[in-house]
Amino acid sequence: MWWIRMKKVMVGMSGGVDSSVAALLLKDSGYEVMGVTLKLFSDDDISQAEGRTCCSLSDVIDARSVAYRLGFEHLVFNFKDNFREHVMNNFADMYLCGRTPNPCIECNRYVKFDKMLRRAIELGYDYIATGHYAVNEYDESTGRWLLKRPADRSKDQTYVLYSLTQEQLAHTLFPLGGLEKSQVRKIAEEAGLVNSGKPDSQDICFVPDGDYAGFIRRFTGADAPPGEFIDMEGNVIGEHKGLINYTIGQRKGLGIALGRPAYVVKKDILTNRITIGDESDLYTDSLVASDVNLISADEITEPVRVTAKTRYRQTEQPAVLSYQGDGKYSLVFDTPQRAITSGQAVVFYDGDIVVGGGTIN
Secondary structure (H helix, E strand, O other), rough: OOOOOEEEEEEEEEOOOOHHHHHHHHHHHHOOEEEEEEEEHHHHHHOOOOOOOOHHHHHHHHHHHHHHHHOOOOEEOOOOOHHHHHHHHHHHHHHHHHOOOOOHHHHHHHHHHHHHHHHHOOOOOOOEEOOOOOEEEEOOOOEEEEEEEOHHHHHHHHHHHOOOOOHHHHEEEEOOOOHHHHHHHHHHHOOOOOOOOOOOOOOOOOOOOOOOOHHHHHHOOOOOOOOEEEEOOEEEEEEEHHHHHHOOOOOOOOOOOOOOOOEEEOOOOOOOOEEEEOHHEEEEEEEEEEEEOOOOOOOOOOOOEEEEEOOOOOOOOOEEEEEEEEEEEEEEEEEEEOOOOOOOEEEEEEEEEEEEEEEEO
């Protein structure tokens, strides 16, 4: 009917193939689409040459080219201050405190599904959409929005989306949730999109060379002082170059020779010591998580069986989740897990459904 308003959706377009196909599918489905590219930082902020990072000029050009070809408006939003405060500062602070953060989760929490969604609503849009591989749907029986794993399990991005709230899920579309990556590239190619063969980004966007310690030094002007390597019995066995240069489970680049493979088992910010051990010392069967966001349920009062993973690429492992009070949850795995790391995310699943997730203490 002529008086029925078309639903309006603001699509976050990174310049990559996934978000471009998401926009294409929504337009073909009858939505009124506008594409936006988020300017999150400048190349000067990270001492990086143009063209190798996300939200570079070339990415903006690719996104704008797709929007022009598909016939909808494209804008660039400057969210640099928000990104710097909630993502880059947090990343540096966490590393300097001896923890290992996941900046993609913080970006989703504070920028893409918060700042962008609020901007979309202010401009009269009904939804935002992204090229994430995930599914969200409304469960009539519980009255809650659910976040579920996508058809292409190899591209599952629910791990970095666990912080989404009920309001955010209600106003978000994931057009790629039912597609395989190969299908997405084929759709882009058939539509003649300029980025149909563009490779996926792999590294943290503001640390494209993977040198986290170098970024922290440039970004904060601070450096982590050297300290002692100790063995599992507390004996001093060498000197490290600063806590920010090491991660739990690291084997290469330690600069010590013990005559056997050696791994970073623990980092202690209070003593500035790093504990070195065998691979077997990396395994533990439990963790405590805080800053937990639940999606499929409003609360958990009794221990519940779940599967969980503590790293993005890890296969979920069976465990028991229990509420400990004061906003903290304990997770006990059926079998010990390797290199559970403070500051990383743990995400809980019930089959394909995301129960929720939090930050490992």
